Amino acid sequence: MKHTLKPSQYAVLIAIMLTASVGDSLLSRGMEQVGHVDLHHLGLLWHALFNPFVDAGIVLLIGFFACYTTALSWADLTFVMPATAFGYVVIALLGRFWLHEQLSLSRWGGIALIVCAVGFVAGGPARTEHPQLDQMDAGAGL
């Protein structure tokens, strides 16, 4: 099949799932240490830049954006979307197995739904083919 993903492309999708979720967790951990920021205390945002958790979070989120942009260059937005949602599952599972938080039944339900969504989309093509355009490409190649 023409639109089968290469191993490096699967790696990009997995990086999207991990960088967004871990980056967000690091940012929120760091901002808890920095304290509440509101419009009257914007100076705290400057302090936040010196927090290692915030810095690590920013680096991971820049990485996420690079991976996301790369994925959109060879896959449909509706194909990449469930991968970004899988980040929420990673956060929930990190909470369960790393921080030993209890997950409620509804949260397990949410995890199951997102896992199913990834399965539905992964079974189909990554990119919409437009037969007319493909014919034009083929014609141009002759």
Added chain:
Amino acid sequence: MLSSQTINIWGSILFVAALAVAGEVLIAAGMKQLGDLDDIRAHSGLLGAIRAVLTNAFFVVGALCMALNFFAMLFALSIADLSLAAPAIASLTYIGNAIAAKLFLRERVDHRRWLATAFVAIGVLLLAH
């Protein structure tokens, strides 16, 4: 009757979601226009690929929408509860993305992808509880 506070909260939630959809669809449109970044990198190196992305008009406007979305989100969270606003925005963004991808990006959103979108939207809401 809806109270003005309810209208404000849902108005800001819809606004943040709309900005996110606009940003993601514009970035996707830009990347579709550029084509496979791996090919561009093989041809003109990593810097060439970065330059190609950063000089794409769709990408730049999309990234601006995402930046605005970030600040609009901070505002929305200041008037609405995190437990309502964050999952509602995420959920609406996924549904809006699927509709906009079909309308503007001409992606073939078949029943598998609609089902996946619905599952993701509901799943995100459930995970927030």
